[in-house]
Amino acid sequence: MLPKLYLLLTFLCFSFLSNGQNLLGEIEEINHLPNHEFLIKTNRADLKIAFYGPDILRIRYANDDQFAVKDSIMLAPNQPKAIEVLVRKVKKNYLFESNSLTLKLHRETGQITIENKEGKVLVQDHLPASKQETGLKLSKVLQADEHFFGFGERMDVLDRRGRKVKLEVGRGTGRPHIVGAYNVLEANYSPIPFFMSTKGYGLYLHNSYTSEFDMGQSSGQVYTVSAQGGEMDYYVFNGPSFAEILDHYTAITGKSPLLPLPAFGLQVGTYNGGTWGHENELTAHYPIALIKKFRAYEIPVDVLHFDSTWRIFGKSGGSGATSFEWRPQFTNPKQTIDSLYALHLNMVGLHVRPRLDNGFSLDLLDQARKAGMVYPEPGGKGEFVNFFDPKAADWWWENGAMRVANLGIKFFKTDEGSAFGRLANESDKTGPTGEKIKELHNLFPLVYAKAPFEHFAKFNGMRGMNHTREGFAGIQRYPFIFAGDWPSEWQYFEPVIKAGLNIGLSGVGYWTHCMGGFEHVADPELYIRWCQFGLFSPLSHLFGMEHPNYKEPWNYGMEAVNIFRKYTQIRYELLPYIYSSAYQMYQSGTPLMRALVFHFQDDPNVYPITDQYMFGENLMICPVTTKGAQTRVVYLPEGQWLDLWTSKVYSGKQHINILSPLDIMPIFLKAGGLLPSQEVEQYIGQKDIKTLNVKVFPAKSGQFELYEDDGKSMQYQSGDFAKSWLKCERTDREIVLSKSSPTGRYPSKFQHLNWEIFLQNKPSALLINGKQVAIGQSEEEPAFYKNEILYIKAKLKEDLSQEIRIQ
Known part of the structure; x- marks a missing residue:
């Protein structure tokens, strides 16, 4: 292959639109670069093409060769390198060919068509690009019967054909907090500009600006991908299966590392008896009494985190910042933490926020400003730790986080990553603003989670763990995600299930939610149904803010205690199955919680199903999301299915109506399925099994x-x-x-x-x-x-x- 191939002058029409111009340019040359990229130059635009494996294709567009010099934090440090491919001219096309994919570049129109090795069209530019539009935009042919899944943690729908979605980290607006937390149509805690098509390919937009994906809402023939700034840089992944596509996508953005084994047990959060407005009621003994009660009821538990009221709300940022100064009720924090470990907890963590604040005896914010470790804001008033700078992350660890790590804290819950450049949750502040922030806003949750994940791992000499609410592409490398502050109301139960299904289809497999909802006292029936689902989620997290119930099962009656214990014990029995499934995710990107379309993408019946899912390879879980229901309708995909409660066998490709009294969440084992389990432990490591x-x-x-x-x-x-x-x-x-x-x-x-x-x-x-x-x-x-x-x-x-x- 020639390192530099000069071509006859011709016209190349890109379907990219930039700064309101419909770009046409004469091809001047194709450069075969030493790193196996191809640079296609015209008199007005440049295009880069590279294959990062036979099934991974990257396409980049820029003006005047102004491509980004470095890849963003969204991409994994150990992503595959570009490979050499065949380039040839056939009729009116230039062909770039791997063993699995062919990119056709039409000499006269510039239309890009991507085909698999069987010649099936996967992705095709839609031409002509006739409208004058602002911003960067891709326009692709929408195929008949094509359906789209992914886009991150979305609460609204699963199948996005015919819909439009805006991807910008944030909780969404439009509804008062007390009425319904946040608008389920807008909630966007962890958006990911990646989707998978039932036609056997995936597409990832490597761009951190706010983006919009119109998947056929505006036109039944076209879908479009646009960004508010930055470089038009996208990957196409060949499948055809969703499992293969996710494997390729996570090869680029990173696989989830294995979490410490105790993370797969029950995790509990606590306000120590003093949630918002009740801070004076918290006590250092509360978390100890809490774990003692779990032990007394023989409910297994392994992990506890103290939420926000462990620390003083400081002088500048109030509740929206971290002072790293304990409240006076914690007279001896190390003794409290040691007492929890004496009760056989495996990990204890703390809630933090990315702003620093001055407490009453520790002026950490002043120190950080003086040392230049906060992100600059006008007047020297920056409060956010500049986690984009490794030196600032190290300073934050050494001067703030180490104060609690030395006491036995093993992880953080990094909350409010969305506040960088937007209105904060418990504050009227917006943090840094400006053009640069538009590029960094979606990336901030990644660097914010990365710092404690890596520092705690090094300090503790063990695997890292970080519990966070916000994320973007690549967040799976610093797990894990929780779904946010959804109220304890029936109307939010199924949307939270949708969130888990969508984010799993987006390459993030470690995900959880506040079982029973976060705020408001739950209906006991809702509490039980939500906890059944939660104990068959990738990670199981029990936490709520309502005072004085919180989400402790004994506050919802003995029936709730008995059912909660039953499902928690089943989870602990299934740890060999769950942990083995987590290793599969580390190897291939396959999530623990899988929408049915992941395994049955050729069955249109599963596309709209948002209340059933596969848990690992072999179990199908069917939460009951309707108040008062004693039965529920279940769709059984192809094959045979065994009801694990009754041992009755059903044939697939049909709907069935199955009994589901309050203590039963329907669970099916697929034909050919093997389900390993072990003896129940009250905490991981209790027994020599x-x-x-x-x-x-x-x-x-x-x-x-x-x-x-x-x-x-x-x-x-x-x-x-x-x-x-x-x-x-x-x-x-x-x-x-x-x-x-x-x-x-x-x-x-x-x-x-x-x-x-x-x-x-x-x-x-x-x-x-x-x-x-x-x-x-x-x-x-x-x-x-x-x-x-x-x-x-x-x-x-x-x-x-x-x-x-x-x-």
Whole structure:
């Protein structure tokens, strides 16, 4: 391939619109750059094309070769490099070809068409670009029956065909706080300029300015992507499956690292008995009594964070800033924190905000201004830590965060990332403003989460964890996200589920919400239904601000306590399944909570479903979102599905009406699904667990990769793990179940394996590791059959493998 290819003069018409001009330019040359990018120069515009793998294509546009020199924080530091591709001229097109994708650049019109290796059109410029418009804009052909999913944490809809969305970090406006928190149509805590199409591709706009995606609202033939400034820089990802697309997208913006294992247990937040307006009622003993009560009720719990009232509201920013000065009720904060760890909590954290403030004995804001560590504002009045500057982030850690890290605090809840350049939550301040802020506003939540995530990891010598409300593309590298302050009202329950589905389809898999809602005293029925969903969310977070109930289950009656305990214990039983699914996300970007369209993108019946989802590979969860409901309608996609409560089997591609009394949230195991679990612990690390339990709904084939590691260190990234395959194969003659010997350097803890196999008929013979075993009727025997379930208990072989043959 020639490093520089000169072409005959011709006209190239871009479908980009910039600064109100419809750009036409004569092609002067195509430069093949040393880094495998292609620079296409015209007399009025420049275009860069690069393939970052066979299935990842990047297209950039700029005037006068003014491309950004560095990639933004949205992109992962270890993203793949550009690869060499074939370039050739065929008829009226210049073709740029990888093994999977072809970009066609039409010589006469400049139309870009992107096809997969089968010649199927994925993305095509819409020509002509006739209107004079302001800003940067892409105009693409909207294909028949094409549907779009993603765009970040949205509360309104799942399928965005025929809709328009504006992406700018913020809670949204338009409704008074007391009436309904915030407008569900506008709430935008974590917008992400990325979508996946049911036609088998994804598109990511690498631009941090406020953007707008019109997915066919204005025209039934075209969708458009525009930004208010910056560079028109976008990626196209080939699938065809959503799993493949997300894998490619997260290769560019980053995979989610594994969280510490305790993060997957129950997490609880507390105002220490003194929420807004009741600060004088808080006590240092409240959080200790809270955890003691969880222990007394035998409700497992692992993580606690103190929310905003732990600290003094300072002299300048009030409740909207962080003074790093404890309230006087905390006479000995270290003793309080040590007492919580003595109750076997694994992690304790604190709520912070990005502004600094002067307390009554600590003038941290003055110090930061003097040292130049706040983002500049007129008159030297800056308050936001300049997290864009690593030196400022280090200063903030050493002079502020270390004051609490030294006491045993292991993570922060970084709140109000949206206040940088916008009206703050508990303040009338807007922070820095101006043209530069338009570029930085959406990026601020990333640098704000990155600083504590990385510093705590280094300080504690373990994996980082950060709990944050706002995000943008790339936030999955500094997990995790929570959905914000939605009231305890039925009307907000399903929108929160939509938020989790949408953000999962946008590459962010670690997500949670305030179970039962954040503010207002919940209807006990709503509280129970919301908590059922919350305990089958990627992370489970219990927190509320209403005084004095908060969201503690005993304040909603003993029925709530019993059901809450039941679902919390199920979650702890399923930790092997949940943790293995989290490792899958680290490898591939596949979220833990998956809209049905993720697995069934060719089934239009699932496109509008916002109250069912897959939890990992094998479980379908169906929250009950209607007050007073004793039944609910469930759509079963293709295949067979086992009701885990009744063991009844249903065929797919149909709707069913299923019983759902208050203590039952419908849960289905898909055919071929294997579901590993373990004994319940009251906190992670309580017991030396050596027995793995596996439920199996046999089908022609099925497999699940069981993952183990130390749950704490970063050594999993260099081979200190144990991975085993659980498999099920079914023929007309027999069912074969197996566990492989583990691979990796970490010693597996499991020595015994108990199976539960759902079978409608009692088998005639059973072999365990080649030896015939009788099938009895008593639970005391190694194998017995009861109520259409075959139970098997067996020690693993010396190499920790096992084979079961059922005939």
